[in-house]
Amino acid sequence: MHSHSAAVIGASGYSGLELTRLLARHPHARLTAIYSDRWSGERAGARLPLPGPAASLAYLPLAEGEAADADVVFLATPAEVSADLVPRLLARGAKLVVDLSGAFRLTDPAAYPAWYGFTHPAPELLAEARYGCPELGREALAGARLVTNPGCYATTIALALAPLVRSGVASPDGIAVTGLSGVSGAGRKSSEDYSFVEVSDDLRAYRLGRHQHVPEIEQTVARHAGACGPISFSPVLVPIRRGILATAVLRPAPGATQADVAAALERAYGDEPFVSVRAPDKVAVKDVVHTNRCHVGAALDARAGALVAVSAIDNLVKGAAGQAVQSMNAALGWPETAGLDLLGG
Numbered sequence: 370m371h372s373h374s375a376a377v378i379g380a381s382g383y384s385g386l387e388l389t390r391l392l393a394r395h396p397h398a399r400l401t402a403i404y405s406d407r408w409s410g411e412r413a414g415a416r417l418p419l420p421g422p423a424a425s426l427a428y429l430p431l432a433e434g435e436a437a438d439a440d441v442v443f444l445a446t447p448a449e450v451s452a453d454l455v456p457r458l459l460a461r462g463a464k465l466v467v468d469l470s471g472a473f474r475l476t477d478p479a480a481y482p483a484w485y486g487f488t489h490p491a492p493e494l495l496a497e498a499r500y501g502c503p504e505l506g507r508e509a510l511a512g513a514r515l516v517t518n519p520g521c522y523a524t525t526i527a528l529a530l531a532p533l534v535r536s537g538v539a540s541p542d543g544i545a546v547t548g549l550s551g552v553s554g555a556g557r558k559s560s561e562d563y564s565f566v567e568v569s570d571d572l573r574a575y576r577l578g579r580h581q582h583v584p585e586i587e588q589t590v591a592r593h594a595g596a597c598g599p600i601s602f603s604p605v606l607v608p609i610r611r612g613i614l615a616t617a618v619l620r621p622a623p624g625a626t627q628a629d630v631a632a633a634l635e636r637a638y639g640d641e642p643f644v645s646v647r648a649p650d651k652v653a654v655k656d657v658v659h660t661n662r663c664h665v666g667a668a669l670d671a672r673a674g675a676l677v678a679v680s681a682i683d684n685l686v687k688g689a690a691g692q693a694v695q696s697m698n699a700a701l702g703w704p705e706t707a708g709l710d711l712l713g714g
Contacts, residue, residue, distance in 0.1 A: 372397045372398060372399055373397070373398055373399070373439075373440035373441050373464065373465075373701065374398075374399050374400075374401040374402075374438075374439040374440045374441070375392050375395075375398045375399060375400050375401065375439055375440065375441045375442070375443065375697075376400075376401060376402035376403065376404070376434075376437040376438075376439035376441070376442045376443065377389055377392065377400070377402075377403050377404065377443045377445060378404040378431065378434040378437060378442065378443065378444050378445065378446055378454065379404065379405065379431070379444060379445035379446040379450075379469075380403035380404055380405045380408075380413075380428060380445065381405035381407040381408050381416075381428070381557070382445050382556060382557045383553050383556065383557050383685050383689075384445045384469055384685055384689040384690050385403075385405070385443075385445035385690075386416075386417065387685050387686060387689065387690035387691070388443050388445060388469075388690040388693065388694070389403055389413060389417060389419070389423070390417055390419070391690055391691065391694050391708055391709070392423075392443075392694070392708070393413075393417075393419040393420060393421070393423035393424075394420060394708060394711075395694065395707065395708035396707055396708060397701075397703050397707055397708075398441065398697070398708070400422075400423045400426065401426070401438075401439055402426065402429060402437055402438070402439055403426055403428050403429065404428065404429045404430065404431050404433065404434045404437070405428045405429075405431065406430055406431045407428075408428040409428050409429065409430045410427060410428065411427065411428050412424065412425060412426065412427055412428075413425070413426045413427075413428065431446075434454060435454055435457040435458065435461075436461070437458065437461075437463070439463065440463065440464040440465065441463070441464060441465045441466075441467065441697055441701075442458050442463050442465075442466050442467070443466075443467045443468075443469065443693055443697075444466065444467070444468045444469060444470060445469045445470075445689075445690075446469075446470060447470060448470040448471045448472040448485050448487070449472070449485075449487050450470070451468045451469075451470040451472035451473070452470075452472040452473070452487070452489060452490050452491060453490060455468060455472065455473065455491065455494060455515060456490075456491045456494065459494075459514060459515065464514070465513065465514060465515075465516065465697065465700055465701065466514070466515050466516070467501065467516045467518060467693045467696060467697055468498075468515070468516070468517050468518060469518045469689055469690070469693055470518075471484075471485055471520060471581055471582075471585070472485075472489075472517070473494060473495060473498035473515065473517035474498075474500070474517045474519065474520065474523075474585045474588075475495070475584055475585060475588065476495050476496065476588065477495075478492035478495060480584055484581045484583075484584055485581060494515060497514065497515055498515045498516070498517040499513040499515065499516050499517070499696075499700070500516075500517055500519065500589065500592075501516040501517060501518045501519060501692060501693065501695075501696030502519050502524060502527065502528070502589070502692070502696075503692075503695055503696060503699050503705055504528060504637075504638065504641050504643070504644050504663075505527065505528070505531055505589065505592075505593045506592075506593060507699050507705070510696055510699040510700045511699065511700065511702065512700065513696075513700040516693075516696045516697070516700060518689065518692060518693045518696065519585070519589070519688075519692065520581075520582040520585055520688070521550070521554055521582075521613055521682065521684035521685075521688025521689060522548050522550070522580070522582040522586070522602075522604065522613065522615070522688075523582045523585045523586045523589060524663070524682060524687060524688050524692060525548065525613045525614075525615040525663065525680045525681070525682050525688065526546055526548065526582075526586050526600075526602075526615050526617060526680065527586055527589040527590055527593070528644060528663050528665060528680055529615065529617055529665050529667070529678040529679070529680035530544065530586075530590050530594070530597075530617055530619070530678065531589070531590050531593045531594045531637070532594075532633045532634055532636070532637035532638070533594075533619060533630065533633055533634070533667060533676065533678060534590060534594035534595070534596065534597065534619075535593065535594035535595060535633075535637075536629075536632075536633035536636070537622055538621060538622050538625045538629045538630050538633050538676070539619040539620060539621055539622060539625070539676050540619065540620040540621075540622065541590070541591075541594065541595070541596040541597045541598050542598035542620065543598065543619070543620045544597075544598065544600045544601070544617060544618070544619050544620075545600070545601040545602075545603075545617070545618045546586075546600060546601070546602050546603070546615055546616065546617040546618075547602075547603045547605060547615070547616050548602065548603070548604050548605065548613060548614075548615040548616075549572075549605045549607045549613065549614045549615070550604060550605070550606060550607065550612075550613045550684060551607060551609040551610050551611040551612045551613070551654075551684060552568055552606065552608070552609070552610060553610055553611045553684060553685055554606075554611075554613070554684045554688075555606070568606065568608050569608050570608060571608060572605055572606070572607055572608075573605065573606045574603055574604065574605050574606075575604055575605075575606060576604055577603055577604075578601075578602075580602055580604050582602070583600060583602050586600055586602070587599065587600055609654070611658055611683055611684055611685050612654035612655075612657065612658050612681065612682070612683055612684060613654070613681065613682050613683075613684050613688060614652070614653075614654050614679070614680075614681045615679070615680050615681070616677065616678070616679050617677070617678040617679075617680075618675050618676070618677055619675070619676040619677075619678065620674070620675070620676070621669055621674070621675065621676040625669065625676070626669065627668070627669045630667045630668070630669055630676065631646070631667075634646045634665060634666070634667060638665070642705065642706050642710075643661050643662050643663060643687065643695070643705075643706075643709075644662070644663045644664075644665065645662060645663075645664050645665070646664075646665055646666060647664050647665070647666045648666050649666030649667055649668045649677065649678070649679040650666075650668075650679075651664075651666065652664045652665065652666045652679045652680065652681050653681060654681050654683075656681070657681050657682055657683050657687070658683045658686075659683060659686065659712060660683060660686060660687070660691075660712045661683075661686050661687045661691035661692065661694075661695060661709045661712055662682070662683075662687060663680060663681065663682045663687050664680065664681050664682075665678065665679070665680040666678070666679050666680075667679070686712065691709055691712070694707075694708055694709060695709060
């Protein structure tokens with residue numbers, strides 16, 4: 370099977386580290402360049418236990434990233450940086466760019482100032498970008514030139530909501546979600562708010578009503594389920610390193626049964642290698658961390674007239690690097706499990 374060279378720009382962040390580790394062991398990709406100002410000049414093997422030639426790679430300055438000479442370029446950079454780099458990399462002839470930021474997730478360029486704080490510099494590429502959640506739309510990934518990797522919250526929540534709304538067992542309106550995320554979801558940065566003393570033994574809601582993943586979740590559910598009303602989303606920081614547990618409350622359709630709910634999830638994910646349907650009280654973060662898996666479950670609460678869906682992922686793998694590799698595999702015609710099937714929790 371033909372292999373492709375790969376580069377990671379932003380290789381010293383949490384997602385960039387995961388990408389480096391996954392690509393160094395990928396059976397069809399050859400990691401040939403890694404970029405990081407933080408570790409510029411250091412060897413990758415001094416930072417990660419990598420096999421073979423990957424350990425000898427030296428981190429290059431981020432400023433050299435736009436000249437990355439690789440077939441596949443992964444961007445683990447802030448949204449504004451990615452928005453600037455992607456057109457340059459495509460113009461240089463990159464076969465595939467996979468962006469892990471939110472720079473190309475929203476289809477409406479007018480949404481970027483409100484949700485991401487900048488005017489989009491390359492709105493013409495928003496229509497070309499393919500959303501990298503294979504379980505919801507892998508057919509669009511084949512032959513893609515630009516993949517926009519979903520947000521970690523959006524992955525967790527959309528995988529739970531889309532089958533339930535699409536099947537008609539739940540209404541697309543009146544959805545409320547609480548998402549509990551580990552501290553690594555905030556990125557690798559030094560801040561008093563994310564120091565051990567501030568985070569330990571505490572739970573904290575943040576960005577209520579204004580989290581940047583909200584329009585992405587609504588857009589994704591609408592695209593793959595046919596409709597989605599405004600979602601009320603409450604993100605909560607919890608004192609664990611990694612992982613997300615999301616609980617969504619939906620309005621069940623009249624006459625919907627627990628069997629209907631279970632059938633909707635099984636139809637969607639029964640043959641998926643990375644998404645497993647579980648009893649909702651068996652969905653746990655500990656079972657998915659360090660894997661590319663998502664566990665989902667849903668229970669009909671007839672007494673309260675509610676349908677409760679629960680899902681869990683590792684925010685750095687299925688919510689970032691692992692899903693990016695899975696989407697690369699789908700785009701290039703490789704098995705989606707390539708480089709991901711040996712990950713153990």
